[in-house]
Amino acid sequence: xxxxxxxxxxxxxxxxxxxxxxxxxxxxxxxxxxxxxxxxxxxxxxxxxxxxxxxxxxxxxxxxxxxxxxxxxxxxxxxxxxxxxxxxxxxxxxxxxxxxxxxxxxxxxxxxxxxxxxxxxxxxxxxxxxxxxxxxxxxxxxxxxxxxxxxxxxxxxxxxxxxxxxxxxxxxxxxxxxxxxxxxxxxxxxxxxxxxxxxxxxxxxxxxxxxxxxxxxxxxxxxxxxxxxxxxxxxxx
Numbered sequence: 585x586x587x588x589x590x591x592x593x594x595x596x597x598x599x600x601x602x603x604x605x606x607x608x609x610x611x612x613x614x615x616x617x618x619x620x621x622x623x624x625x626x627x628x629x630x631x632x633x634x635x636x637x638x639x640x641x642x643x644x645x646x647x648x649x650x651x652x653x654x655x656x657x658x659x660x661x662x663x664x665x666x667x668x669x670x671x672x673x674x675x676x677x678x679x680x681x682x683x684x685x686x687x688x689x690x691x692x693x694x695x696x697x698x699x700x701x702x703x704x705x706x707x708x709x710x711x712x713x714x715x716x717x718x719x720x721x722x723x724x725x726x727x728x729x730x731x732x733x734x735x736x737x738x739x740x741x742x743x744x745x746x747x748x749x750x751x752x753x754x755x756x757x758x759x760x761x762x763x764x765x766x767x768x769x770x771x772x773x774x775x776x777x778x779x780x781x782x783x784x785x786x787x788x789x790x791x792x793x794x795x796x797x798x799x800x801x802x803x804x805x806x807x808x809x810x811x812x813x814x815x816x817x818x819x820x821x
Contacts, residue, residue, distance in 0.1 A: 588647045588658065589638050593617075595652065596627040604674075608632070613673050617650065617659060620680045626652075632673050639664065645689050645724045647681065658683060660721070681721045688718045688755055691725055693746065693762065697733035701765030706737045712762040715743050716755040723751045730762050740764035 596607070596614060604614050607629055615628040628650070638646050639661070650657045663677035681687065692714050699708045715728065730746050744758035 588649045589634070589642070591630055591634060591648045591650045593628045593630045593650050593652055596629045599627070608672075608674070613675060615676045615678060617657065617678045618662075618680065628652075628678075630676070635661075635676060636673050643692065643726050645691065645726070647721055647724075648678065650678065658721070683721050686718050686720055687724075688716060689724055690714050690716055692727045694727055694729050695732055695763055696729045697731045699732040699735040699763075699765050701735055701737035701739065704737045705768055706765040707768060708732065708735070708763065708765050710763050712743060712756075712760055715746065715762075717748070717752050718755050719749075719752040723749065725749055725752065732763055732765075735763065735765050737765055737767060 593615070596603075598607075607614060611631060611633065612629040613632040613635070615630045617626045617628055619625055630650075638648075644661060644664075646660065648659050648661070650659055657680055659678035659680045661676050662679045664673065665675040666672060667674055693710075693712055695708070695710050699706070702708050717724075717728075728746055728748070730741060732741065735741060740761050741763045742758060743754060743756050743760045743762050746754070746762065748754060
């Protein structure tokens with residue numbers, strides 16, 4: 585797990601669309617820090633570039649040490665709003681975390697290694713792309729990997745085969761298939777016909793091509809009149 589991200593924030597007093605627009609123009613975005621069990625929330629303004637960079641490089645489970653001037657609160661992002669056209673951040677919600685209390689989070693899953701089954705013509709398919717885990721906030725991994733180096737043709741790996749760091753427990757169903765190597769799909773003639781795909785025999789296709797060709801038009805040759813040359817010249821003296 586990466587170190588906590590230091591985030592300078594300030595309490596936000598102005599509300600409304602115009603205030604939010606001015607805030608974004610200054611390089612900040614509106615944010616909310618939920619209360620720690622007391623139901624109270626604090627409206628904040630945070631630097632958009634820092635948050636956006638962290639989301640792209642450290643993921644959704646990054647921890648932020650939010651400096652409010654009077655003290656620091658450790659929190660994680662629980663909701664992100666982006667502009668549907670530009671993709672720019674427009675608002676984020678933070679929830680405080682207790683570094684000594686285990687929490688459940690979703691972590692991305694990536695496949696690594698070369699499956700031997702693919703050398704036999706098989707196709708490697710990743711089925712699960714994330715899994716649910718439980719750990720202390722400081723032990724949350726950015727991502728988890730599944731090694732497929734021993735995966736043969738027709739074999740699969742489940743979430744139970746994912747190697748977890750110490751202190752991390754799997755919450756997702758351990759029997760859920762994560763990756764599989766399948767044999768190439770062979771399409772039968774019946775399936776091709778059902779799909780409207782008809783493969784013509786070479787001789788039939790050649791015959792149809794010949795029938796479709798138009799014979800060249802015959803031109804009537806006319807001989808020059810007696811006494812005339814090729815250009816109609818009179819050769820008689």
